Amino acid sequence: MGAVEIAGFTECGWRDPGAAAEHARWCCDRLERGDILVLPHFPVISEEDRRFLTQVRQSGSAFVKNISYEPSSGRVRGFSRSGTDARALERVLRSYAEAVRAAAMELLAPYAPGLQTDLTSFRPIEERGRQLHGRSRNDLIHIDSFPTRPARGRRILRFFTNIHPDEPRVWITSQTFAELAARMAREAGLGADTARRRGLTRQLGDAASAALRGVGIKLVQRSCYDRFTLRFHDYLKDNQAFQRDCSKQRHEFPPASTWIAFTDAVPHAVLSGRYALEQTFFVPLESLIAPEMSPLRILEAIAGGALV
Ligand SMILES: O=C(O)CCC(=O)C(=O)O
């Protein structure tokens, strides 16, 4: 597991179109094995848009972690309205989302038919010394799982771009998901919840959510997989011995670089840096080169049964 530099891919696509299919497959394979792909110079947005973003302020609310953009609706949330041109912000985030999607379709061509665009974010706050509470902290090593958007076994693929003019964004990563899960999944509660939620509780839950749907309220329907990955995220952040003793690799992502990882399986934390853009995708299992290496299949093998 590590960071792998991709030299042959530019904003115009693969340098050697004849080898594009083979290179794209290789990239997917590396990602699925837990590596981070790094495009050392891949700024994605123009210098003018970059300067604009560094003037945008995040809302001061404690509930807002990043500025987020929903490509499907065009909604931007979490920015400070005073002094920000909301339409310009929407345009810049949309153009980032579109450019990243176009790059993903070529760089990771095997995923193109199934690639599902999720949210875009802009992260203007300095991460070093950031005062987030407990499980929201970004500087504690974790795997990603989203409380409001269940993955149901799909992979969480994220592109990050450092738009700071001169400082790197610094991450640490740890060992593979397979190793973490083998050591800690049971202790973190894999299996316990699966059994408890079957039967009556489950049926009551279904009836209640049907009733709420009837009056226009949508409940988040989490699979066993999602309930466990949320628990595992919390378990890792709460586990001081793990945070202190786990193997660590440090990565510095330079200004104008873009890096890509399956953050549902690469344990990661950010130590410092400000001004990053990020685009999330879901990749269905059918699109993967090695589905048996996905967190869903690894956890199902440990649990001894289906989790979605
Ligand atoms: O902002 C970053 O560099 C990573 C933060 C993170 O781990 C996350 O948003 O899940």
Ligand SMILES: [Fe+2]
């Ligand atoms: Fe994360």
